[in-house]
Amino acid sequence: MKRPTGVAAVGYGATPYYRRGQSPHAERKLLLMAIDEAATMAGIDAAEIDGFVSYGADLEDGPRLTGPLGTKELRWSSLVWGGGGGGSSAAIAQAEAAILSGQAETVVVYRATAESTSGRLSSAVIQGVFGIQYRAHGIDSPAQALGLRTQRILANGVPPSALRAIARASYFHAGNTPHAVGRDVDLTDELYEGSRRIVDPIRLYDSSRENDAAAAIIFTSAERAADLTEKPIHLLASAYGAQGPRWGELDENHEPYTASSQASAARRMWDRTGLGPDDVDAVQLYVNFTGPPVSALVDLGFCTVEDAGEVLTYENLVAPTGALPINTSGGDLAEGFLHGMGNAVEAVRLLRGESYNPVPDAKVCLVSGGPISELSSVSLFGTEPLG
Numbered sequence: 001m002k003r004p005t006g007v008a009a010v011g012y013g014a015t016p017y018y019r020r021g022q023s024p025h026a027e028r029k030l031l032l033m034a035i036d037e038a039a040t041m042a043g044i045d046a047a048e049i050d051g052f053v054s055y056g057a058d059l060e061d062g063p064r065l066t067g068p069l070g071t072k073e074l075r076w077s078s079l080v081w082g083g084g085g086g087g088s089s090a091a092i093a094q095a096e097a098a099i100l101s102g103q104a105e106t107v108v109v110y111r112a113t114a115e116s117t118s119g120r121l122s123s124a125v126i127q128g129v130f131g132i133q134y135r136a137h138g139i140d141s142p143a144q145a146l147g148l149r150t151q152r153i154l155a156n157g158v159p160p161s162a163l164r165a166i167a168r169a170s171y172f173h174a175g176n177t178p179h180a181v182g183r184d185v186d187l188t189d190e191l192y193e194g195s196r197r198i199v200d201p202i203r204l205y206d207s208s209r210e211n212d213a214a215a216a217i218i219f220t221s222a223e224r225a226a227d228l229t230e231k232p233i234h235l236l237a238s239a240y241g242a243q244g245p246r247w248g249e250l251d252e253n254h255e256p257y258t259a260s261s262q263a264s265a266a267r268r269m270w271d272r273t274g275l276g277p278d279d280v281d282a283v284q285l286y287v288n289f290t291g292p293p294v295s296a297l298v299d300l301g302f303c304t305v306e307d308a309g310e311v312l313t314y315e316n317l318v319a320p321t322g323a324l325p326i327n328t329s330g331g332d333l334a335e336g337f338l339h340g341m342g343n344a345v346e347a348v349r350l351l352r353g354e355s356y357n358p359v360p361d362a363k364v365c366l367v368s369g370g371p372i373s374e375l376s377s378v379s380l381f382g383t384e385p386l387g
Contacts, residue, residue, distance in 0.1 A: 004221030006385050007096045008232035011044075012345045013037025014215040017181050017336025021115040023212035030214035031060050031112035032068055038108065038216045043228050049218065051076030051104030053094045055087025056339045060112050076104035080240070080377075085286050085332075086261070086370025088340030089377035090240035095219045105220060111341035112214035134252075142288060143207065145252065146372060147199035150291025153258045154201060157305050162312035163290040164192050166326065167205045167333060169317035170287065174330025177356045181209060182334030206290040208332040215341040217348060222385055231352045234385045236364070237272040239265035240377030260295035260371035265378045270301075273386055277301040280380075281362040282325045282350055284343035286370050287332045296371030300378070319357040328357040340369045347381050 013034040015025075023030060039046040047070040052062030062077030076098040080087035088111070095107040139145055154160060171187035174180035185191075187205055195204035225232035241264050243254070254261070270276055277300065285293045294312065297303050302324060303311035311324065319325040329335040329346040336342060347365040349355050363384065369377040 003102055004100055004223060006222030007099050007219050007235045008222045008225035009217050009219055009235065009348045009381070010225045010228045010232055011038040011040070011042030011218045012216065012348050013039075013041065014342065014345055015213050016179060017338070018212040019181075020210035020212060023114045023116070025114070027112050027114035027117035027212075027214070028060055028064070028068075030114060030212070031110060031216070032065070034110065034112070034214040034216040035065075035069065035108055038218045041229075042218045044106065044218070046070070047072050049106050049108050050074060051095065051098050051107030053078050053080075053091045053098070053107060053109045054111055055080035055091045056084050056111060058111055058113070059117070060110070076107060080375075083370050083373040083375030083377070085288060085339040086373030086376035087240070088286065088344060088369035089238055089367050089379035090369065090375065092217075092219070092235065092344065092367075092379045093238035093240050093377060096235055096238050099219060099221055105224070107219050108216050109219065109344070110214065110216035111338050113338065114212040115210070116212075143199045143202055146289045146291055147202050148252070149258060149372060150289065151201055153291050153294055156258055158294055159309040160201065162294050162308050163206055164189065165312050165314045165317055166285075166287060166290045166293055167192060168314045169322075169325075170327045170331045170333040171205070172314075172318050173328050173357045174334030177329050177335060180330040180335040181211065182330055185334070202289055202291070205333070208288045208337040211336040211338060213336055213338045213342075215338055215345050217344060233348045233351045234382050236275070236380040236382045236386055237269045238377070238379040239268040239272070240369070240375060241265055242375050258295055260292060260299045261373060261376040262296050262368060262371050262378060263299040265376060266300045269378050269380055273380060275364065275380070280364050280366045282319070282328055282359045282365045284328070284347045284365060284367045285326045285331065286340045286343060286368050287327065288337070290333075292372035293368070296368050299371075300366070300368065319359045325357070325359050328355050328359065340367075343367050343369075344379070351381055351383050
């Protein structure tokens with residue numbers, strides 16, 4: 001059997017974003033709804049899916065889904081360890097590995113969460129990520145830890161206006177996205193500056209939301225994708241990992257402290273494709289808070305600490321006219337927070353010409369996963385395969 005030469009996305013699905021704890025459906029039902037929608041778009045029976053990949057302590061592992069989906073054969077089931085939202089593009093990398101190695105043919109990458117089912121905030125975040133080494137110093141929430149790093153980012157010379165621009169661009173795009181939870185917020189400079197501080201220097205509109213939702217993307221070989229859809233979106237590259245020995249378990253002792261952990265994965269992505277930041281038409285950027293994505297954009301090569309204030313402006317970050325449109329659905333801040341999975345869906349949506357904030361002639365879109373996590377990831381999508 002000839003091995004595939006490439007991988008492509010053939011369908012995506014997503015549920016509405018419900019306020020945390022208020023989903024009318026259980027977590028698994030949300031996920032099955034998203035997978036069914038993705039399979040319908042792909043033109044396949046959901047029973048044909050033979051691989052399942054998720055991340056972020058997702059409770060809905062592959063073997064639990066085979067029954068309700070009627071899976072014909074289970075050939076791959078994996079979960080990315082560590083990194084929370086940093087695993088979003090890493091899950092895509094695992095799907096790619098499964099398909100290219102011949103272990104599976106049709107792989108769904110997904111994330112599902114419903115607070116009533118998962119108890120995410122109490123167990124996965126507070127008890128899991130923020131253990132005794134944090135609580136001993138009075139830190140028991142993501143906002144506190146990332147507030148420290150954001151303050152260091154600003155102290156190193158990035159102006160606060162860069163954070164505001166990321167927030168405003170996200171809410172601007174949400175305003176044109178009917179399903180976005182932040183679509184009714186007109187985030188002006190005045191509203192942003194007047195919003196309360198959550199943890200200095202993080203303001204209310206610097207902060208992502210918590211939502212109940214599910215999203216899924218179905219991947220298969222590029223050869224098969226061409227037979228399934230007129231709009232296959234090619235996975236040009238994916239990579240995940242961390243900087244080195246001072247990442248991972250050494251919480252808050254990373255070097256450099258303001259780095260995003262994306263540099264290693266980004267280097268491998270650019271080397272693999274021969275592309276660079278100038279070739280990217282849009283970025284779907286993981287934004288749990290607005291500080292870390294600034295570090296990500298620096299480590300990905302889109303700007304430097306010195307020129308971040310000039311590059312990261314509201315005008316430059318919005319579609320259709322900005323040179324670097326980000327989070328064209330509203331992203332984690334304003335579309336809804338699903339630990340980065342919504343960003344991957346929007347990348348495929350944008351390149352298929354189905355985004356509510358189109359980027360003219362967009363051919364390449366980058367997805368950045370969890371830039372401040374101990375493990376983070378990147379993936380690069382294109383309307384055409386490499387070569």
